[in-house]
Amino acid sequence: MHISEGVLPPSLLFGGAALGLLGVGAGLRKMRQIEVPLVGLLTAAFFVASLIHVPLGPVSGHLVLNGLVGLIIGWACFPSILVALLLQALFFQYGGITVLGVNTVNMALPALLLSLACRPLIRRDHRLLNTLGAFVAGGGAVLGSGLMVAGCLTLAGEAFIPAATAVLAAHIPIMAIEGIVAVFAIGFIKRVKPEMLRISTESRS
Amino acid sequence: MTACLLLAVSGAQAHRVNVFCWVDSEEVVCESTFAGGGPVKSGRIEVRAESSGRLLLTGTTDAKGRYRFLPPQKAREEAWDLKVTSIADMGHKGSWTVRGGEYAAAKRSGPGNGETDPEAARSGPQAGTQMAEPRGTGASAQEVEQALSRALQEELAPIRKSLAELRRDRISLQDVLGGLGYILGLTGIALFFAAKRR
Numbered sequence: 001m002h003i004s005e006g007v008l009p010p011s012l013l014f015g016g017a018a019l020g021l022l023g024v025g026a027g028l029r030k031m032r033q034i035e036v037p038l039v040g041l042l043t044a045a046f047f048v049a050s051l052i053h054v055p056l057g058p059v060s061g062h063l064v065l066n067g068l069v070g071l072i073i074g075w076a077c078f079p080s081i082l083v084a085l086l087l088q089a090l091f092f093q094y095g096g097i098t099v100l101g102v103n104t105v106n107m108a109l110p111a112l113l114l115s116l117a118c119r120p121l122i123r124r125d126h127r128l129l130n131t132l133g134a135f136v137a138g139g140g141a142v143l144g145s146g147l148m149v150a151g152c153l154t155l156a157g158e159a160f161i162p163a164a165t166a167v168l169a170a171h172i173p174i175m176a177i178e179g180i181v182a183v184f185a186i187g188f189i190k191r192v193k194p195e196m197l198r199i200s201t202e203s204r205s
Numbered sequence: 206m207t208a209c210l211l212l213a214v215s216g217a218q219a220h221r222v223n224v225f226c227w228v229d230s231e232e233v234v235c236e237s238t239f240a241g242g243g244p245v246k247s248g249r250i251e252v253r254a255e256s257s258g259r260l261l262l263t264g265t266t267d268a269k270g271r272y273r274f275l276p277p278q279k280a281r282e283e284a285w286d287l288k289v290t291s292i293a294d295m296g297h298k299g300s301w302t303v304r305g306g307e308y309a310a311a312k313r314s315g316p317g318n319g320e321t322d323p324e325a326a327r328s329g330p331q332a333g334t335q336m337a338e339p340r341g342t343g344a345s346a347q348e349v350e351q352a353l354s355r356a357l358q359e360e361l362a363p364i365r366k367s368l369a370e371l372r373r374d375r376i377s378l379q380d381v382l383g384g385l386g387y388i389l390g391l392t393g394i395a396l397f398f399a400a401k402r403r
Contacts, residue, residue, distance in 0.1 A: 003297075004222070004297050004298050004299070006298065007297075007298060031395075031399070032399070033396065033399035033400060033402075036392060036395045036396045036399055037392060037396070039392070039395070040388055040389065040391070040392030040395070043388050043391075043392075044385050044388045044389075047384050047385065047388060048381065048384075048385070051376060051381065083387075083388065083391055084388070087384040087387055087388065088384070090384075091376070091380040091381070091383060091384045092376050092380060
């Protein structure tokens with residue numbers, strides 16, 4: 001999911017950085033004091049998730065967790081994912097500094113959109129709808145990010161279909177796992193600390 | 206169909222491409238691996254002159270992630286630094302620089318001329334040096350030198366391997382804890398500013 005340095009043309013890097021900056025600004029503006037620790041916690045989760053490798057048959061990928069982050073903290077997923085990606089680039093050499101903007105947008109934008117779409121389902125007091133919402137947001141964010149990565153590679157000159165099939169085929173099991181992780185996480189939060197979801201879902205828009 | 210897709214991308218999911226190159230007689234052998242283990246199978250390899258950025262050679266890695274090439278005549282004569290870039294799918298790539306001194310100084314051993322041959326590359330680093338038949342007694346100085354360099358190549362192979370292993374960066378606990386520490390600190394800073402804003 002992390003695009004490496006030197007793969008994309010400068011125009012794309014600047015575009016990504018500008019878009020990322022807008023998202024981060026909006027996320028910071030919307031973040032209230034009470035949410036800050038939660039954002040920090042999910043940033044840490046996202047940062048570490050990439051170290052959890054999931055070997056499944058011939059494919060072994062790692063968790064991304066952007067869907068879950070978006071679902072819980074909404075707009076704040078932009079600054080959160082930016083920080084986590086920056087630290088991953090510095091400590092693990094995943095991705096890189098110049099591609100930070102593009103990678104942030106690739107991972108945060110689908111997560112945000114799905115979170116806006118799925119939150120109403122999660123807020124409802126209905127077990128099945130909750131599960132559905134969490135699964136779609138958790139798995140769908142990985143799918144969306146995969147498509148965006150493929151899109152970026154296409155703009156960089158690769159053919160879309162092979163790039164997309166490679167990215168998506170690698171992430172099919174991850175999508176399923178992330179969906180399930182999100183279902184359990186949201187189910188647990190709703191049972192144990194439902195105000196955690198209320199905090200962020202009621203944040204001023 | 207899906208199975209084919211899955212097979213086609215096997216091992217290609219980790220994030221970072223590590224490249225390690227060593228000199229085997231006059232040839233350069235490059236091994237590309239993904240962080241976390243698997244070889245970069247049929248990845249694209251580009252060899253460029255580091256100073257001018259001119260593309261000298263391209264190729265594909267074999268099933269072991271190896272690519273073996275003979276630097277061009279001019280590069281050998283002038284001991285150019287070569288930048289080897291390995292490009293895997295999904296926008297992952299990595300590179301390694303082979304210093305000119307490393308391969309230009311290596312004396313050519315064995316009669317085989319090292320045309321880049323993917324078949325030969327598959328059988329490991331020793332395959333490049335061909336075994337010459339021992340030719341009775343009274344070996345000339347040249348023959349002794351050849352035998353010596355061949356023996357050295359074989360002796361050094363395991364060391365090169367462990368060197369390559371060492372170069373393959375693994376993520377350490379310190380990295381992870383350091384990152385978490387930064388996140389904690391940033392959260393603190395954010396809280397500070399959020400509190401001030403009130």
